[in-house]
Amino acid sequence: MNDKQAVVFLRGVNVGRVNRCQPAAIAKQLSKFGVVNIGAVGTFVVRENVSESTLRDAIAKRLPFKCEIMICPARDLLKLAASDPFAKQPSGPHITRFVSVLGREPRTISPLPLCLPSVGDWLLKVIAIRGRFLLGLYHRQMKAISYLGKIEKQLSVPVTTRNWNTLEKVVQALTDR
Numbered sequence: 001m002n003d004k005q006a007v008v009f010l011r012g013v014n015v016g017r018v019n020r021c022q023p024a025a026i027a028k029q030l031s032k033f034g035v036v037n038i039g040a041v042g043t044f045v046v047r048e049n050v051s052e053s054t055l056r057d058a059i060a061k062r063l064p065f066k067c068e069i070m071i072c073p074a075r076d077l078l079k080l081a082a083s084d085p086f087a088k089q090p091s092g093p094h095i096t097r098f099v100s101v102l103g104r105e106p107r108t109i110s111p112l113p114l115c116l117p118s119v120g121d122w123l124l125k126v127i128a129i130r131g132r133f134l135l136g137l138y139h140r141q142m143k144a145i146s147y148l149g150k151i152e153k154q155l156s157v158p159v160t161t162r163n164w165n166t167l168e169k170v171v172q173a174l175t176d177r
Contacts, residue, residue: 004048004050005045005046005073005074005075005174006046006050006055006072006073006074007043007044007045007071007072007073007074007170007174008042008043008046008055008059008070008072009042009043009069009070009071009072009101009160009162010023010041010042010059010063010067010069010160011067011068011069011158011160012067012068012160013041013042013067014040014041019065021042021062021063021065023039023040023041023042024037026044026059026062026063027044029062030044030062032048033046033047033048033055033058034047034048035047036173038166039166041162042067043162043166044059045170045173045174046074055071056069056071068158068160070101070102070132070158072101072132074174076131076132076133077133077167077170077171077174078171078174078175080130080133080167081167081168081171083130085127085128085130085135086127086135086137086164089137090137093140094139095137095138095139096137096138096139096140096164097135097136097137097163097164097165098135098136098137098138098161098162098163098164099135099136099161099162099164099167100133100134100136100151100159100161100162101132101133101159101160101161101162102129102133102134102155102158102159103132103157103158104132104157105131105132105157106129106156106157107156108155109129109155110126112126112127112128113125113126113127114151116147116150116151122139123138123139123141124136124137124138124139124147124148124151125137125138126151134151134155134159148161
């Protein structure tokens with residue numbers, strides 16, 4: 001792995017009928033930076049050494065709307081994945097493991113684990129915050145997703161969320177070469 005590799009997360013892309021774009025086309029247009037598209041919601045692995053500002057500008061120019069562009073060093077994601085953060089957590093077909101990428105490290109952190117709702121059975125549970133990464137689980141119910149917005153408000157930082165499976169694909173793209 002090149003120590004200068006990065007991972008880019010676009011916030012709020014291709015969710016519903018707003019902020020539509022074609023991440024695969026963007027990756028192709030940015031092939032000089034070694035950009036690899038992961039999925040349909042704006043997750044990219046950047047294999048070449050390029051400054052964060054150059055990368056941010058190049059991506060923003062290709063989007064027909066404004067959105068948060070979060071760029072993380074690849075080594076941070078590799079370290080996170082290597083720690084196996086969900087090893088002692090419940091799993092099954094009705095539970096989704098997720099990671100939320102924070103626009104910056106939060107100033108304050110609630111005691112963890114944080115369960116929502118706080119009374120009765122949880123629908124969403126935050127198990128850890130490691131730097132700019134929030135790790136959690138949610139039950140596959142529509143109401144559970146609404147709690148992700150509450151976490152963003154509580155932390156007072158922009159947040160974009162990906163299924164843990166997506167992060168595993170990112171790790172695979174970073175280690176395959």
